[in-house]
């Protein structure tokens with residue numbers, strides 16, 4: 001990605017500073033290397049619906065009964081070589097998604113989201129843990145993006161389109177502060193991959209509009225790589 | 227943009243609510259109609275450099291003397307028909323840019339940014355104002371995005387690419403809270419356009435990567451249209 005050659009980069013001449021540049025900035029986020037995290041496996045979690053049309057039909061049935069669907073997904077960030085990477089699930093060697101799911105009607109948002117994250121990624125009882133157990137709760141940070149589904153269709157937008165008064169689903173993406181170490185157990189039909197920001201950027205063909213924009217959602221943060 | 231027909235939308239049956247959905251959310255932003263703002267004109271402000279290569283050469287000259295260039299741009303949001311619109315400058319019926327510019331070395335960030343916004347958009351002395359003058363200071367809100375230029379080239383990224391330790395420019399985009407009314411004077415060689423989010427979305431061909439991602443930067447906010 002970089003346009004500077006190795007040789008060009010190795011200068012020890014430190015350029016002068018033109019002044020402070022940290023006003024109105026989000027706090028710095030500490031990232032740990034992906035090797036700090038331990039990945040296990042657990043039982044497969046098949047898709048709830050057999051097809052896209054079945055999924056949209058269920059959305060419609062539930063909307064008529066309970067109103068707008070609320071979905072929460074987590075952006076889990078770590079680093080490799082000092083570049084941020086996002087932990088993403090890949091299903092059947094094909095499409096990618098973030099850990100998370102829709103909430104049950106009436107379920108409290110953050111508590112329900114933590115339950116969804118545990119269902120997807122927490123080790124199951126009886127599995128081996130490191131001495132400190134690494135079972136801290138999920139640390140849910142800022143909402144970094146929202147996507148709206150105006151109708152019972154696949155299209156979603158990062159805004160409510162004009163004249164839409166009753167969107168059918170709102171998906172919120174949250175930044176998750178990962179602790180120094182954590183054990184994550186991945187359903188057998190999925191892979192958990194650490195995808196670098198530069199791979200996501202302008203790559204909606206592979207990752208879709210929502211995931212390929214993660215670099216933009218995160219660009220206002222500065223990172224500290226430890 | 228919407229996939230719902232006029233007729234389909236006009237139902238008075240209010241769907242049930244599946245629960246609160248406002249946790250970890252940014253505060254709601256109040257938007258006023260574009261017709262609340264008064265647009266005047268002022269003297270032309272020609273581009274500082276005659277060509278892209280001249281611009282990059284000046285960046286390099288200044289980098290060697292002062293270090294990284296700090297640039298600030300403002301995202302001014304209003305609405306039409308209850309949909310957010312961004313105030314953008316169009317130069318010579320061709321490319322688009324946000325109001326703002328680079329800071330002078332040593333210049334304080336927010337103060338310097340306000341000076342750049344005034345240079346671009348403030349009415350000049352002696353122009354007619356409405357009774358309350360509408361001369362309030364710019365209300366600079368959150369940093370919503372950063373773009374990095376790793377080298378003296380046109381490519382920029384919403385992250386620092388791997389192995390880049392000395393980026394040449396950082397551009398910060400700020401949300402500007404527009405007051406209820408404001409007089410803006412536009413240089414004669416530019417137009418100020420209110421561009422809807424749905425027009426920017428997935429339209430990097432026309433607006434470039436930085437501006438077409440504005441809907442993503444703003445998606446975490448909810449808006450109130452007054």
Ligand SMILES: [Zn+2]
Pocket residue numbers: 080081388
């Ligand atoms: Zn590397």
Ligand SMILES: [Zn+2]
Pocket residue numbers: 130132134180181182
């Ligand atoms: Zn540990």
Ligand SMILES: [Zn+2]
Pocket residue numbers: 162306307
């Ligand atoms: Zn309209």
Ligand SMILES: [Zn+2]
Pocket residue numbers: 356358360406407408
């Ligand atoms: Zn007024």
